[in-house]
Amino acid sequence: MSAPARFDRGHTDDLMSFLAASPSPYHAVANTAERLEKAGFRQVAETDAWDGTHGGKYVLRGGAIVAWYVPEGAEAHTPFHIIGAHTDSPSLRVKPRPDSGAHGWRQIAVEIYGGPLLNSWLDRDLGLAGRLTLRDGSFVLVDVDRPLLRVPQLAIHLDRSVGSEGLKLDKQRHLQPVWGLGDQVRDGDLIAFLEQEAALAAGSVTGWDLMTYPVEPPAYLGRDRELVAGPRMDNLLSVHAGTAALTAVAASGAPLTRIPVLAAFDHEENGSQSDTGADGPLLGSVLERSVLARGGTFEDRARAFAASVCLSSDTGHAVHPNYAERHDPTHHPRVNGGPILKVNVNNRYATDGSGRAVFAAACEKAGVPFQSFVSNNSMPCGTTIGPITAARHGIRTVDIGVAILSMHSVRELCGADDPFLLANALTAFLEG
Template sequence: MTPRSQSPAPPHHAGRAHTDGLIGFLSDSPTPYHAVRSAAELLEKAGFRQLDETEAWDAAGGGTGGRGHYVVRGGALIAWYVPAGAGPATPYRIIGAHTDSPNLRVKPVPDTGSNGWRQIGMEIYGGTLLNTWLDRDLGLAGRLSMRDGTTRLVDISRPLLRVPQLAIHLDRQVNDGLKLDRQRHMTPVWGLGTPREGDLIGFVAEEAGVAPEEITGWDLMAHSVEPPAYIGRDEELLAGPRMDNLLSVHAGAVALADAAARGELPAIPVLAAFDHEENGSQSDTGAEGPLLGSVLERSVFARGGGYEDRARAYAGSVCLSSDTGHAVHPNYSERHDPGHLPKPNGGPILKVNVNQRYATDGSGRAVFAAACERAGVPWQTFVSNNEMPCGTTIGPITAARHGISTVDVGVAILSMHSARELCGVDDPHLLTRCMSGFLTG
């Protein structure tokens, strides 16, 4: 037997450098606000500059050719690059994604507990797999709203919270079906003693280096502190948090920066990373809000256009809505459509649902196929089992709100909506190459 220390190194996987970058992105982005900051930093390195929504956008702002711009609103980011020679009616090529993930979020009155335990009150955000948050070391991160009107990000990425599961000795039937009460069973512990009002926010203020009385609001959430990791005998898989959907945000930012570096483009490439997709997208930073339309319209006006130019630009635009999809599960293959079984490292997936839970149609399929062919990457198709309700994305919302042709795509993963998800190591890079082919084709 070959000693472990002498076992051969795992083979090189295509795009390993890209996936290394994704690991850093996931680690630096425990909340939507941090994800926006991470994406902005990536784009800043590529020459993009931030615009203020409250200021006028003249040609030197949002309209000048050969420049990249972005705006940030809370947990959402819209970025675009205006190629040299772009006119008012030049169409857009949009990559859509979302920055939020299902998790546990701190309640307005957080300090609670009983029987000598200090606990933190949490609301359940999105359709999370509750059991994946049990017995897991959790940190705390988010956004603090200050008395002077500014905001400050905070990230406590060390074991701080834990949601303890009931021992099997006190629930002998637990393995016959675990049922969790969202109110009673999902409250993490973080210490011993009697809870006192202001404990948590006082602690967070100290971690952030600010006075507690200066904090007038907060958006705080728990996250697993276990770092992303390559796993498997040959390290063919990547396990990590928030792949749904920071994998797509990272891929979109990299693809947009790559498109900007090429200069001459047939359309204006855009990255639209929204918040609140996991609870319906109905917010000023969600896909159903006015943010994307406002930014695109102002960009048309900054290039000297009017309503007619805006209508022409939208009519010629296409959106690639990118979100994770379901890889075939080896233990539950009967839950999948037998003719559509996406596999890890098989390339990005085209997501289809004739009831418009996904926005893909035949023309969208052609756009996606052309992008993959241009990039030289394989691709797969996902369709839900007819007996299984189909999830949805920002795709149908974007198409309906803006009248822009939209196609839904993504990367196949396992454990979707878990505190820790799983994908093939090559797929993030293959998706990015597809996005680059889409933006530049």
């Protein structure tokens, strides 16, 4: 019998607020940490000794966060139920020497991060957000949440072939945004401007990790407001749902036979190979230290990992009404049809039959429908943190997510019900 649903359309309202407040991975983890703190979790430093007390804890590292809740009575070999997600999205990121320009225009030099749909960045009002590093090594978040930058498209009168041959963009020449007028490029202008925005002393910033983003807020769409349009759904939608599920389970007081975990990594969009990516040591280190802090041994760690399960939650492709032939003919996930189970026999997704059973049981418990996704055989399949997690840690992993349109666009589209359906399924999974 399914349990009463914990989340409804109010969850989707909250998702929209979370998306708007999280223009960079650093903002996303800060907002996640704030929600965890309100739920009674406490931050632990990687440089400190850890204790084995019960309760909610989390670790921050750059644009990544790992949070877990140790129930009372948990043993050293108690296994983990893990929700995996990622905080980064394709974007235009600021180069080390950002100040540039030509022909009377002042521009910002940017580099392409991940695999964005480049045309979706044209003629958008863009803000600028990220992390500033100060001389003492500390960090300050910055967010210029107003129209500051724009990548202007070439007028059709100067590109007559665009209608017949399609838009062709050179990543180096055609994606540099303008932000003002001036005949002379002045090194240091952008960082001096951001120091003022962040109320910092002039010359105090020595490093930066900055990215552009569209300032248009998320919005309901359609006659009956059945859809949501917004930025960075890939994959802050899953980070938000995982945070909601973890805090709900921690607050429920229900007996738990698994330790629920949320792991939200950075750098998924460019291969996950970093100290904050899924292919780095962060998750394994946190889980192992949790075992050892409860008095465990290597044997306890091995037992815990062998019985653990991870749901790798990321967005997937809903059937596109204008390109249905690009999808597998027998697998057409629909928006508002519930979360999707992602399968690829060449292991681009980590799901197998036993993993399907785990997710099906969670959805049945939550009273949530789910769908299956598999790629058209003639098209290469994308991948996720799922296979990386399974291979690196030896933990059974299942790839799931929410079906969307316009993936990797500056503005993506999902069903208004799917975010809370996912959160309810993740909650049931974490409950064990």
